Amino acid sequence: MRLVVDLNRCQGYAQCAFLAPDVFTMHGEESLLYDPEALDEHREDVARAVAACPVGAILVEAATSDARAARTARVPVSGGAW
Amino acid sequence: MSGDGTLEHLRRDGRIVVVGASLAGLRAAETMREKGFAGSLTMIGDEPYEPYDRPPLSKQVLLGKATAEHTALPRRREIDAEWRLGVPATGLDMAARRVRLGNGDEVEYDRLLIATGVRARPWPNEEEGALGGVFVLRTRDDGAALERALSAGPRRVLVIGAGFTGSEIASACRERGLPVTVAERGAAPLVGALGGVIGEVAAGMHRENGVDLRTGVMVTGLEGDPSGRVRAAHLSDGETIEADVVVVSLGAQRNTEWLSGSGLGAGPRGIACDAGCRAFDVRGIVTDDIFVAGDVARSPHALFGYQFLSLEHWGNAVAQAETAAHNMLSESVDRLPHLWVPGFWSSQFGVNIKSVGVPPMGTEIMITQGSRDERRFAAVYGYQGRVIAAVTFDNCRWLPFYQRQIETGAPFPVPFETVDRRPEGHKPMSADFPDPSVPTHGPTITLSGYSPADRKMTFIPAHH
Numbered sequence A: 001m002r003l004v005v006d007l008n009r010c011q012g013y014a015q016c017a018f019l020a021p022d023v024f025t026m027h028g029e030e031s032l033l034y035d036p037e038a039l040d041e042h043r044e045d046v047a048r049a050v051a052a053c054p055v056g057a058i059l060v061e062a063a064t065s066d067a068r069a070a071r072t073a074r075v076p077v078s079g080g081a082w
Numbered sequence B: 001m002s003g004d005g006t007l008e009h010l011r012r013d014g015r016i017v018v019v020g021a022s023l024a025g026l027r028a029a030e031t032m033r034e035k036g037f038a039g040s041l042t043m044i045g046d047e048p049y050e051p052y053d054r055p056p057l058s059k060q061v062l063l064g065k066a067t068a069e070h071t072a073l074p075r076r077r078e079i080d081a082e083w084r085l086g087v088p089a090t091g092l093d094m095a096a097r098r099v100r101l102g103n104g105d106e107v108e109y110d111r112l113l114i115a116t117g118v119r120a121r122p123w124p125n126e127e128e129g130a131l132g133g134v135f136v137l138r139t140r141d142d143g144a145a146l147e148r149a150l151s152a153g154p155r156r157v158l159v160i161g162a163g164f165t166g167s168e169i170a171s172a173c174r175e176r177g178l179p180v181t182v183a184e185r186g187a188a189p190l191v192g193a194l195g196g197v198i199g200e201v202a203a204g205m206h207r208e209n210g211v212d213l214r215t216g217v218m219v220t221g222l223e224g225d226p227s228g229r230v231r232a233a234h235l236s237d238g239e240t241i242e243a244d245v246v247v248v249s250l251g252a253q254r255n256t257e258w259l260s261g262s263g264l265g266a267g268p269r270g271i272a273c274d275a276g277c278r279a280f281d282v283r284g285i286v287t288d289d290i291f292v293a294g295d296v297a298r299s300p301h302a303l304f305g306y307q308f309l310s311l312e313h314w315g316n317a318v319a320q321a322e323t324a325a326h327n328m329l330s331e332s333v334d335r336l337p338h339l340w341v342p343g344f345w346s347s348q349f350g351v352n353i354k355s356v357g358v359p360p361m362g363t364e365i366m367i368t369q370g371s372r373d374e375r376r377f378a379a380v381y382g383y384q385g386r387v388i389a390a391v392t393f394d395n396c397r398w399l400p401f402y403q404r405q406i407e408t409g410a411p412f413p414v415p416f417e418t419v420d421r422r423p424e425g426h427k428p429m430s431a432d433f434p435d436p437s438v439p440t441h442g443p444t445i446t447l448s449g450y451s452p453a454d455r456k457m458t459f460i461p462a463h464h
Helices: A015-019 A040-052 A064-073 B006-013 B023-034 B140-151 B164-175 B191-208 B314-328 B396-407
Strands: A003-005 A024-027 A031-034 A058-060 B015-019 B040-045 B082-085 B089-093 B098-101 B106-108 B111-114 B118-120 B157-160 B180-184 B212-215 B219-224 B230-235 B240-242 B245-248 B252-254 B270-272 B278-280 B286-292 B297-301 B307-311 B343-348 B351-357 B364-371 B376-383 B386-393 B445-447
Touching: A003 A031, A015 A024, A015 A031, A015 A040, A040 A058, B015 B023, B015 B106, B023 B040, B023 B314, B111 B314, B140 B164, B140 B245, B157 B164, B164 B180, B164 B191, B164 B343, B191 B212, B191 B351, B191 B364, B191 B376, B191 B386, B230 B245, B270 B278, B286 B314, B314 B343, B343 B396, B351 B396, B376 B396, B386 B396
Parallel strands: B015 B040, B015 B111, B040 B082, B111 B286, B157 B180, B157 B245, B180 B212, B270 B297
Antiparallel strands: A003 A058, A024 A031, B089 B098, B098 B106, B118 B252, B219 B230, B230 B240, B278 B286, B297 B307, B307 B445, B343 B351, B351 B386, B364 B376, B376 B386
């Protein structure tokens, strides 16, 4: 599961580090480190982290079938407002 | 071409070619599909990998918390493209609308997006640069190789150049417990990007974390052992540093050589384009069918006196790609200007450094919140009586506030009170940027015209 965090947007609220600690960790007071290709077993945790991020900074790759459906429907896949 | 159906034809059956398959190229391609582009899309990239994210390479990857091979960028959507990876573009025929590839193939386009980015500036002495144990850090392969070298437990790492990347590498080395020396030509780390006042704070962070920081020195030569591995570096002050890993971190060079002789306005400073991302040709005439985005672009910005800015920023690559993609598929009146406010982040020695605006334009600086000694503060840069940039160390939640100050041309020195203002923050001081005519290792914004204070480039027409 690929993911990327827009660290311009990130303000270090650390919600993701709390909800998906195997994927996101705080490094110092404010810096975030994350695994850009998290194991699938953390998918639910990551989904919670995406939903909880107060600034909407986390983008997770949508499943391929979702992407196909979204393309037909012409709506954004990820919900990440970049 | 408005109203004659050309654009409709382009959107339905056109051929769009993107040269550069990294962050900007990918996000542009996604945006084109999102906007309904149904024609053919070709992605050309010189690296054999699908688009990946570079910032983790100098952070998570060097700390061993992620691997360079697993940094591929998540896709926002399918882009249904033909990928030509592992083969560089080597030429452009503007008249025939063709891109030449390194394997001899040619790809025709109706619209071209150039997002070829930058590459690490290599060590100037080729023979020394080829010694075993000498690295640069820009690509996935660079990241993997350097991480392997650090894992092997070198006796000492030498980092040449204390820009953001060099500082992050030094930070990762210290965190891994490796002895590290940093040699910087300027007076302090980050001085080209953030000035001397902030550079002094950065220098303190290096030293407190056990970095052997040498400033005001140049590395004059690298010395190999009989097996062709680096063993020492000689400094301009006469000293010798014994190191078995050397990381050359001297900034970046723009990937524009493939365009030489094409007639496009491309050179060592990047590819000049208008605010709508359309490339200029060498005559200064804007093209209709060639667009530019990301690190390789230089474009005028209304907030900064219409100076042409080259931004080596992750966020710029995304924003400019989206604007370029939109404009490639739009009528003239529907095009958008690229007005992204520059912003970047760095993580080093456990401190989160973030910035908005264009710090190197600043002549003065005020520490408006917090304290430099505590490594937690916000500072504002002033230029001709207005706020032009801000930087925070572990204080990023205030940054959007300062961004609005920049966007609205707020006065400097700041007339308002701020939370946690200390005695040191009541008066502006000189931001202490080095002379712009002296090259620095790590500016991430290059001001490349038309301020009268800037050193001008000499235009020498090529002879063919």
